[in-house]
Amino acid sequence: MGCGNDIAGEQIVCMQCELQMPFTNFCLQQDNAVEKRFWGRLPIHAAASTFYFTKGSQLQNMLHALKYKGNKEIGYFLGRQMAVQIKDCDRFRGIDALVPLPLFASREKKRGYNQATVLCEAISDVLQIPVIENAVKRLSATETQTHKSREERWENMEGKFFLEEAALLMHKNILLVDDVITTGATLEACGIELLKAEGAQLSILSLAFAVDE
Numbered sequence: 001m002g003c004g005n006d007i008a009g010e011q012i013v014c015m016q017c018e019l020q021m022p023f024t025n026f027c028l029q030q031d032n033a034v035e036k037r038f039w040g041r042l043p044i045h046a047a048a049s050t051f052y053f054t055k056g057s058q059l060q061n062m063l064h065a066l067k068y069k070g071n072k073e074i075g076y077f078l079g080r081q082m083a084v085q086i087k088d089c090d091r092f093r094g095i096d097a098l099v100p101l102p103l104f105a106s107r108e109k110k111r112g113y114n115q116a117t118v119l120c121e122a123i124s125d126v127l128q129i130p131v132i133e134n135a136v137k138r139l140s141a142t143e144t145q146t147h148k149s150r151e152e153r154w155e156n157m158e159g160k161f162f163l164e165e166a167a168l169l170m171h172k173n174i175l176l177v178d179d180v181i182t183t184g185a186t187l188e189a190c191g192i193e194l195l196k197a198e199g200a201q202l203s204i205l206s207l208a209f210a211v212d213e
């Protein structure tokens, strides 16, 4: 997937390419750029992205393969990188539930999987933390009408979530996982729902962080 050199076995990129990936090291930095993005919007314990996302990069090619070419192996490779980064990081210690940001049901059906779930499965493999997929649901336009209350005023279609199984997340230290953070609005909307579970604490980890907004 990287420089095109032949590699042995089932590796995704060669060692050289792996070392050259744009790691942020955000997980070690309190008040990093991802956390700042959520300031005043969402009470989080910690947040980080593993890589910087830039257009035309090798990482963008990998994400494209994961999201549009059905290449789940790339997702497992990238998810392992995410896990390894937070493994020895104090600020991400004590996580006991991995929650992938839900896709619209129609999009997940078309793609065959949720790429955030693939990332979570790889993280789960490394860190031995369960993935909890069915607690929060992303609503389609029709369903949104059903759940809408007078106080709820949603600004756009991206940000509609519903905590369906709060009991699954009660008193959990949740890590919400997504592929790329841009504005953070979708994660914010989902995070607000997750925090409705009694005693829940929230941290956020994304594979990549888009700097050029």
Ligand SMILES: [Zn+2]
Pocket (backbone or CB within 6 Å): 002, 003, 004, 005, 013, 014, 015, 016, 017, 018
């Ligand atoms: Zn290479």
